[in-house]
Amino acid sequence: MSPAWNTPVLPAAAAALALALAACAGGARLPPPPPQTFSAAEIEKGAELAKLADCQGCHTADGGQAFAGGRPLNSPFGTIYTRNITPDPRTGLGRYSREAFIRALRRGVRFDGAELYPAMPYDHFAYADDEDLGALYAYLMTRRPKDQPPTPNKLIPPANIRGAVAIWKALFFHPGRFQPTPGRSAAFNRGAYLVQSLGHCGACHTPHNFLDAEETSKPLQGGVQEGWYAPPLNALSPASVPWTPEHVYSFLRTGFDRDHSAAAGPMGSVVRELARAPEADVRALSVYLATLMQPSPAAKGAARPADHVAQAAAAQPAGARLYAGACAACHDAGAAMMREGRPPLQFATPPQEDRPTDVVQVILHGLQPATGPRGPYMPAFAGTLSDAQVADVAAYVRARYSDRPPWKDLASAVAKARRQGGEG
């Protein structure tokens, strides 16, 4: 728990602010319009935007009905369960008018005026056009309603008091409007709009401060979410091969790129939706993101793929032995997986990252194909290797496949990642 929350004044102030906000928000409690008032075109557009925003990814529980909520999201302050956004009149969006819905996405205020936790990325949705938010509303309001009451959040005080969010907002939530960059292509600006607004890429890829707010001064410079590290998407990109628009497109569309790596962790569900989003929008995202990453070391020729077999074996003999029996059957030359065009590890981003988080996560918990049953897969080693063995493998991978210094604190990184994952 961070020191700021220990100050006794804040909760009281938060409660007062919340009451004030609730009072002024009351007027938005209008009845929702009947489904038939939405045009087919608007619903269709909303469907596309919902994919770009990956609404399903967060608002669907494992094995549950789409959009009915209930998925646990881990935050530094505990677990938040996502809400039911089907049009159910008792437990879902059925309680929201169009205006209330837009207000919720733009300002983080619930239909009844209560605060919404910033796990909902309204700090990004605030940048979306009303027209787009309206389309999203039309789409969600035409889904099959599901009566599914919310799962109570498990948050530590004072984060468990919704009013505290008002303080948070006062401190960190100052959205503006999206501004296109003059002189850039339409695709670039479309990509920029999607990244900043509905795509909410910064929710993972921007570092967060001690109160879990995005550090807006460091956009897309890399962040931690759900125990995974989302690497920088700008000049700080640690990739060993430059990201061109084609590479980014391949990654976003299929979950892997031959010259980089496979989507893992929370990126999986993003890719699952982007694989089915309009191609032009995913291309726009790719143009914009590749442009952001243009000044990266790889693009400037200052980083390149590395494969230091002999040095790594000398530096990390235990890791080398483990790698030879546990990893080489897929990742070394002559393996079927290599022959079939899956990227060799020196092309992958995680071994290049400043922290071992992703390498450790993917060893412990593996990865599943992102876009369907077919695609890159890695088994979870959580049950097979001990913490120390995972650390040895990670150290070897770092030594062999990057030119960067060894990671520190591997043991604690493994212990932490194991706590966050399943049982394997």
Next chain:
Amino acid sequence: MSLVLTVNGRQHTVDASPETPLLYVLRNDLQLNGAKFGCGLGQCGACTVQVDGKAAYSCLLPVAAAQGRAIRTVEGLGAPEAPSPLQKAFMDEQAAQCGYCIGGMIMRAQALLDANPRPSEAHIRAHMQPNLCRCGTHMRILRAIRRAAGLPVEAASA
């Protein structure tokens, strides 16, 4: 390289290069048949054994990394004349067709029951997800696990 392994409660000294996957040592050096080669890639679970109580892919565990850890194979559960409760449940349900996957199935299910003696249907299926059966014996395998757990043998209705 001489290595000491603890398999089914007994110590064995084997001579193998340290990176050799445990699977080959179990099968060829210790002459244990239960763990099977299916893919060598951690994709099918035919090689599943228990290591320190957890289900592990023996095809991806270098033998050097298995030293000092408790390894259990399906041979360590029981024999035809004295099957373990889980093996008995598989017999009662006639839960095998070709049976090639079954040793791995039993070991993964045993790891679940050791940790959670009365798992839910969803939990059982999620836990068994890494193991493949090609003959389509899934319904009987699930019944056998439920039976061993003392749950109603028929699936809970959705």
Next chain:
Amino acid sequence: MSVEAPSRRQALAGGGLVVAFCLAGPAFAQGGGEGGGQKPVAPGLPGSLKTTPWLDAWIRVDADGRITVFTGKAELGQGIKTALIQIAAEELDVPPQGLRLVTADTGRTPNEGVTAGSHSMQDSGTAILNAAANVRMLLAQAAAARLGSGPDAFDTTGDGAFRSHDGRTVRYGELAAGLSLHVAAQPNAPLRSRAAPRRTMGRDFPRVDIPAKLTGGEAYVQDLRLPGMLHARVVRGPSFGTELTAPDFAAVQATPGVVAVARNGRFAAVIAEREWTAVQALQRLQQAPWRRTAPPLPEGRPQAGLGGASQDQVIFDKPGGAGGVRTVKARYSRPWLMHAAVGPSCAVALFQAGQMTVWTHTQGVYPLRGALAQLLRMAPEKVRCIHVEGSGCYGHNGADDVAADAALAALAVPGRPVRMQWMREQEMGWEPLGCAQVGEAQASLDASGRIAEFRYEVWSHSHNGRPTTAGGLVAGAEVEPAFPPQTPRPIPMPEGGGDRNAIPIYAVPAGRVVSHFVRDAPLRASALRSLGAHLNSFAIECFMDELARVAKADPVAFRLAHLEDPRARDVVSRCAEAFGWAGRRPSDGRRGSGFAFARYKNLASYCAVALEVEVEHETGAVQVGRVVAAVDAGDVVNPNGLQNQIEGGIVQALSWSTVEEVGFDQAHRTSFDWSAYPIARFKDVPRSVTVQVVDRPGAPFLGAGEASQGPASAALANAVADACGARIRDLPISPDKVKAAIGV
């Protein structure tokens, strides 16, 4: 004991006839290339007694009373051993526990061709049933002589003896000592199973092979460990139709632990003392680039090969068809499918003193022996093939090829057994596949909503690439000089190959069915469980639902209205009743029910499947809930074993029909492991599957291993259409296809 040892006589007789079979080609393949392997010598006898009428080829009774039963069929995990033991025990009236069963072995058992086509119960079960009845009859005659009483004056005791009504007993062993069983079977030996209360047939006798499989016993060819055995891996390109260019054999040969690199032309295998050494050597060799040796593949067009030149045959023609007022047309397809056994193919071979012995999980030891003899340029009698179980067998997979690979490797290290196992990517890259197919249906309905005319056309490659010559083996094309590839061939009606089940079982006043056999296939094609019956039953049973919808009829009622065979009607009704079809939950946009029925090959088991699904509107994902099937497989020997087969067939077919599709680009198959060829896992399988068995005691055995695939696939498609209106005619029924059909 007067019984002549069957081994030598069988080997000689079988060998000569195998060659004749090979030379004779498709004409003898009547019955499938799937059923018996030889020309009948006693056509009047039932089952495989037609080809092997001698009783001692099937049953041996030792002087100590010990009984051994021989079958030319192989245990594939289908439970055939248990069923055959039950049959023999019932007819001989002995406890099943005491019987010994010897399965397919060219040195010991009759030649029953291949274990395929759901023929084992019909061929071998029927033969053993009647042979055992004959043996009991001969024993009874001997007992009558011994006891000095009439043949009706005593009964079997159930434990291997006769007891006269005045209380005297004589055991089978005592009688057998003076009795020759080297006599031909009589066609009408009285069947105990028809007259007396049964002791073992019709009961859930536990499968004899299961205990070892659950406890790590030696159960598979993969588990064989012979003294001095070496481990081998074969060296190949990524898939059929490719080769490695210049692999670094010299480096591998110099590796400690590598015993030999066996080479013959393009064939190469690395042989090592330890298995891991061989695996690592293979990975090293696979670093070499590869190239395609065959014509490019039609990337992205799964059914493209079916557009090639075809041999067309009208297999059903019933002129007429007046009175149709509405015409319905539809086109159905399936992609290429894999067997994809969980354990890659494996064999052990030993070349010693000029004799090659191969332990193999082939479906046909005799045909394999012929092909191997040719490949090795050895006399057939110098080659012995012994069946040992392998990982799941669903048709012609890599079993025969790996046996050849093992044998070629063994030639390089005489006197030492060689265990050869394929790697995962070799199994998926090189095994023969079940081919893509297309079926087009057209029917007209009369004013009352009945079918007035039914037309169907099917396009298929061969389902019969089983090796009968060395050219049918992968290695046959690699050795120098190479053997010419086998010509792909159709399987004639009434069983059929690509056109299996293409003729509707329904009573139609007029119709026409055309089978298009497309010889040249882009990928390697052979037999996969149920062959063409999968696509044809899928197509016809989906089409019946589409017709019922146009006719505004209930799908089950519509089928019954066109079914005359009382057993078919019975199975349909039993399934519908057990499922609760009449009172089923009405479809509501996401939940629905589907029904389908077929009689396998129109002459084997009857099977109906009803199931319910739930469709996730937003993703198109389909979850199968309750599945109920009914099956009539004739006289049921082991109800639980029958249920196991039907259940397994349903679950496997649902996997085929929802996720499976062999991928390929222009150069090779891209489905190289389970991530590139996923199959259903535990979260994907139905909530429950129950199977109603319709028993027909005394009726002929009907094979059931392939009865449920077609109906299960069609019932799924029908349920999805019922649930959400998405009629998916091209397998697999993937979430993306369902989602595209239901829209936003």
